[in-house]
Amino acid sequence: MKAWLLNDFGLDNLQPGETPTPTPKPGELLVKVGAVSLNFRDKAIVDGIYEPASVPKPLIPVSDAAGTVVAIGEGVTRFKVGDRVNSHLYSTWIDGAPLPDAPAHCVGMPLPGGLAEFMIIHETSAVAAPGNMTDEEASTLPIAALTAWYSLVDYADIKAGQTVLVQGTGGVSVFAVQIAKALGARVIATSSNDENLAKIAALGADALINYRKTPAWDTEALNLTDGLGADVVLDVAGGDGINQSVQATKAGGKIAQIGFLGGQTAALDLMPLIFRQTTIRGIAVGTRTSFERMNAFLNDHVIRPVIDTVYSFDQAREAYEHLTRGAFGKIVIKID
Structure with missing residues (x-):
């Protein structure tokens, strides 16, 4: 062959x-x-x-x-x-x-x-x-969609009315916006590209942050959530940017650590993590049974x-x- x-x-x-x-x-x-x-x-x-x-x-x-x-x-x-x-x-x-x-x-x-x-x-x-x-x-579907689904459903248990922050406009992030919106969540999307932000808005993202124009994107995420922060942040960047993800997450909120585009190591500032009581979990895709539940959800909500x-x-x-x-x-x- x-x-x-x-x-x-x-x-x-x-x-x-x-x-x-x-x-x-x-x-x-x-x-x-x-x-x-x-x-x-x-x-x-x-x-x-x-x-x-x-x-x-x-x-x-x-x-x-x-x-x-x-x-x-x-x-x-x-x-x-x-x-x-x-x-x-x-x-x-x-x-x-x-x-x-x-x-x-x-x-x-x-x-x-x-x-x-x-x-x-x-x-x-x-x-x-x-x-x-x-x-x-x-x-x-096997990695990009399932990673988004497992992060939002199996890990974060997102409910209607909660806020999800998604980094970038790659495969996982695009699926995360589509799935989060179908779950009834509010979505904040970040990117360095205004054209891609416009595309992600067309898929349902409620608020947009260009992190090149707004380097303090974590502060902007707090502004967009009345100072509370997102219920869950899907971090695809890794590196020291994890500290901004902590700041952008609500007290007691969750971070799904998915990628390492910005680096495989991080200097984590522990005090904000402790005081905000943030949970960080590494996400390595998901289970076969979660995959099967996701496919049924995608079909029911006509997500392509x-x-x-x-x-x-x-x-x-x-x-x-x-x-x-x-x-x-x-x-x-x-x-x-």
Whole structure:
């Protein structure tokens, strides 16, 4: 089968090639991949800054895929040939509390990913793709949508009338705005780009902050909430900016620490954290059961993924380059 293979770190070392089509073992599905979508994790793996010692070479990268089951292994009962399915990043995290060894079973690293004509997905981790979405749309769900959903619903338990602050206009943030609005929350969105802020407002964001024009965006967030702060902040930046997230969160509020675009380490000012009694939780996507509940919610509220650009299979490197430049919503690669 055709596949993109990461032979060493660096985008130049991501090369098209041929590799044997896998055969499903007991409990496994062979999926003909229709489309994949890119996340910052995929770029970090290629760049060698995401657990480099754990990356097998060559690696078929990309965790988020949607496609059709074309063969099943012995004992499979949850799916049949012809079903459309999504991959699930943490393939062994089905329900309940996070698993200590979950990273060792991630699709797209160290397990082979979806940037190929076919991929293996275990039936216990596969999720039925929404029937009202194309493969391109469904491929955006496994990390970006589920991270937003798990942060807002499973962690923060957001209710109608509460306030959510979302950073940036990437995949997770765009889904967070759509989901939060469907939950009846008020949304504050931040970005350095006025054009993207206008787009996020069109999706329902109630208040906008350009953090380049307003570096003290945390103070502005307090102004927009009558001095109280947001009930939950989705922090995709990381780095020392976590201190502004603490200031922008209400007393007793929550921060979902999702990303590290601004750095993987932070000098955290403990006094505001303690006095505001803020809860910070690292969010690493979510469970398969949460994924299934999310898909039903997206269907019921007619929420469609926002896709910036769809690239062809041959344009995989161009898709990575676009991700590096930034995108509004998701970058998708069509496989089939």
